[in-house]
Amino acid sequence: MKDMRQQITVGIVCLVWLALALLTGETLSPTPLRLFSAAGTTVAIAALAHDRSLWRWKLVRRFTGTPLLHGTWRGEVITSVVREDGTQVPPIPAVLHVVQSASRVSVSLFTADSLSTSTHASLLRGEDGRWCLRWQFTNQPRPGARHRSQRHRGVAELWIGAVPGEGLHGEYFTDRRTYGELILAEWSPRRYGSASTALAATDFALAAPYASG
Structure with a gap:
């Protein structure tokens, strides 16, 4: 989406320049048009590179303040669900996989019994400066768990800790x-x-979303 907006901006600049040249009777030279075309291509390539990878650089993120969530997160789900015998379901080990670029984010949540995938997700910055990951999801129970849990939908919201180790x-x-x-x-x-x-896995460590790179 950002790439398209930047290309549209460059296109509008070119059209405005062309209209002004025609209105003022200026002779059109192919050289400026080539320059504008090259500029548009350069902007598109730079925007794509930023969206895919440059945004992850520590120097860039120090400027934008964007947390790095891309990767796999590990922790637990504490649910309100109560068993048939009236006992509370204990905390459920869970794994959250985040795919992140500068312009979009998607989320998958794994447990032993089900998989939840995001249908819409966004990374937002609150008025207090904290970042929040919000998404809508569809949960698909695994075959062995469908006798006690059916397919369902929901929404989730995670706040990103500012101090290394606070996590989500x-x-x-x-x-x-x-x-x-x-x-x-x-x-x-x-x-x-x-x-x-x-x-x-043994390669997990306490998260530092504002320092990782």
């Missing part, structure tokens, strides 16, 4: 009228495809 902490709500907390303090730059693999 927030809450979620579902259309089943359940809710709970998400606490994710450990982070790895690697991508894991299952909760069991990530929970057994």
